[in-house]
Amino acid sequence: MVVSISSHSHYRNVVAALRVDGSISVYMMCEMWLGVLWAITKMIVGLVVMMIASTLLMLKLKERRRRPVTTDGRVHETFKPVLDTFRNNFRRGWERDGAALCVYYQGECVVDIWGGFADRESERRWREDTLQIIFSTSKAVGAICVAMLVDRGRLRYSDKISSFWPEFAKHGKENITVEMILVHTSGLACLDGKISYEDACDHERMAKFIEDSKPIWEPGKAVGYHALSYGWLVDQIIRRTDERKRGIGQFFKEEIAERHGLDLHFGLPMEKAWRVARITRPTVIDRIDEFVTDPSNLDYGFIFKQYLRGGLGMKVATTPPWLQTIFKVTLNNPEMYALEQPAVLGIGTARDMAKLAQLLMDGKLVSRATLDLLNEKLITTRDIVTGAHAERGRGTTVMHLNRNGVKHRLIGHTGLGGQNLRWDEENKLVIAFLSNGLKGGLGDRARTYVRLVESIYDCLPRNNESSAWSTVDRSRMISARDSIKTS
Numbered sequence: 001m002v003v004s005i006s007s008h009s010h011y012r013n014v015v016a017a018l019r020v021d022g023s024i025s026v027y028m029m030c031e032m033w034l035g036v037l038w039a040i041t042k043m044i045v046g047l048v049v050m051m052i053a054s055t056l057l058m059l060k061l062k063e064r065r066r067r068p069v070t071t072d073g074r075v076h077e078t079f080k081p082v083l084d085t086f087r088n089n090f091r092r093g094w095e096r097d098g099a100a101l102c103v104y105y106q107g108e109c110v111v112d113i114w115g116g117f118a119d120r121e122s123e124r125r126w127r128e129d130t131l132q133i134i135f136s137t138s139k140a141v142g143a144i145c146v147a148m149l150v151d152r153g154r155l156r157y158s159d160k161i162s163s164f165w166p167e168f169a170k171h172g173k174e175n176i177t178v179e180m181i182l183v184h185t186s187g188l189a190c191l192d193g194k195i196s197y198e199d200a201c202d203h204e205r206m207a208k209f210i211e212d213s214k215p216i217w218e219p220g221k222a223v224g225y226h227a228l229s230y231g232w233l234v235d236q237i238i239r240r241t242d243e244r245k246r247g248i249g250q251f252f253k254e255e256i257a258e259r260h261g262l263d264l265h266f267g268l269p270m271e272k273a274w275r276v277a278r279i280t281r282p283t284v285i286d287r288i289d290e291f292v293t294d295p296s297n298l299d300y301g302f303i304f305k306q307y308l309r310g311g312l313g314m315k316v317a318t319t320p321p322w323l324q325t326i327f328k329v330t331l332n333n334p335e336m337y338a339l340e341q342p343a344v345l346g347i348g349t350a351r352d353m354a355k356l357a358q359l360l361m362d363g364k365l366v367s368r369a370t371l372d373l374l375n376e377k378l379i380t381t382r383d384i385v386t387g388a389h390a391e392r393g394r395g396t397t398v399m400h401l402n403r404n405g406v407k408h409r410l411i412g413h414t415g416l417g418g419q420n421l422r423w424d425e426e427n428k429l430v431i432a433f434l435s436n437g438l439k440g441g442l443g444d445r446a447r448t449y450v451r452l453v454e455s456i457y458d459c460l461p462r463n464n465e466s467s468a469w470s471t472v473d474r475s476r477m478i479s480a481r482d483s484i485k486t487s
Helices: 008-021 024-065 077-091 140-151 166-172 178-181 203-212 230-240 246-258 269-273 285-292 295-309 310-317 336-337 351-361 368-375 447-459 466-471
Strands: 069-076 098-105 108-119 378-381 389-390 395-403 407-417 419-424 428-437 478-479 482-484
Touching: 008 077, 069 077, 077 098, 077 108, 077 447, 077 478, 077 482, 098 351, 098 447, 108 351, 140 178, 140 230, 140 246, 140 351, 140 368, 140 407, 166 178, 166 203, 178 230, 203 230, 246 351, 269 336, 351 368, 351 419, 395 447, 428 447
Parallel strands: none
Antiparallel strands: 069 108, 069 478, 069 482, 098 108, 098 428, 378 389, 389 395, 395 407, 407 419, 419 428
């Protein structure tokens, strides 16, 4: 008997026919050989897919090799290993677009470097004044603004929002406090209603959306990341407690940016839009490569699973649908830059982010007592939105680093794809890092950032001896200008 096999379903039909004929021995032989043929077919298909993927990867790497990466800036000679690590991130292909890093130590800027492309597609290089969307690192900046109002006696973290905004109390929100918003326990992880871009540009309309929203869980009973809603909630808190009724954009500009010369914005003027780096998402190959390097980044899989299943994480990340970073990057639209949104849309440089944190530690923004409240860790639990372990304070998160047997604690906030702003008061250290080529690793576990932080701490004097640093010639800054061939 001659049997022609065109598909697995056809194979089953042939087997059924043989059973009816009663040709048991022929049936068994056919079933065995057809099974072998089917296994071989699947193996061949798998090999073809792997060959195609390998070819695409090689083409991608070859394309990167054709365009050398340049780095620039200045670094103190004591921190030269940090510059080497920064360059190696590009050399290995881990940093596929552009990046900037700024570090303050003992109150002085010791690292201010940048490199790569602000827009690889057009070969626009990252320059000294390149601006970058800082994503959720914005949340720490918004928290600093709230802390300033607390410091001035305009509100307390324990205040119920309904005490200065009566309409907020609807739908079981009467007991939600300022602190609950900052710690992500309010239940308002996303807002109800269909919010348009025009709505988001109007703070009165946004106030109505917030008033009409219902908490997803009982306020105070769980922690769930307020990925986007945090920004509109914090903006309204500032508007209703600032004596001049300013929103986050005007408040930050007048109280911090203009007074201290920071190129950091909530609501970027359109004439500066051309300076903003273009955001790119990691490919599947990029994500796999990262997970192989650091398996702990598989936590990202929990979030991705929620997105695929349409779970709470999916709802939070896609509300509103026109403000997205997961499946597409709508933030590359310059119209988005105008939004005063301290959850994701702060725009600035690593240098000015670091300077902001240094101002905070120097006592130029809030008192010691208020800074202690800002730095205090309030919760340690699993986040029901992201599924990740969460250590949160009042608008901040905590990063732990165990380096050379010494434990370090960094306060601040991470941002999507590896953005970070951190301050370490014990070591008198500030770190700000930005990258427009988003990473698959969550926040402070993105491998490029982790390698840089480890390198920074390795450069600190042993036991953080201030005297050791004071004897160093602090004028010994070296140039970071170089051209790198990437692999």
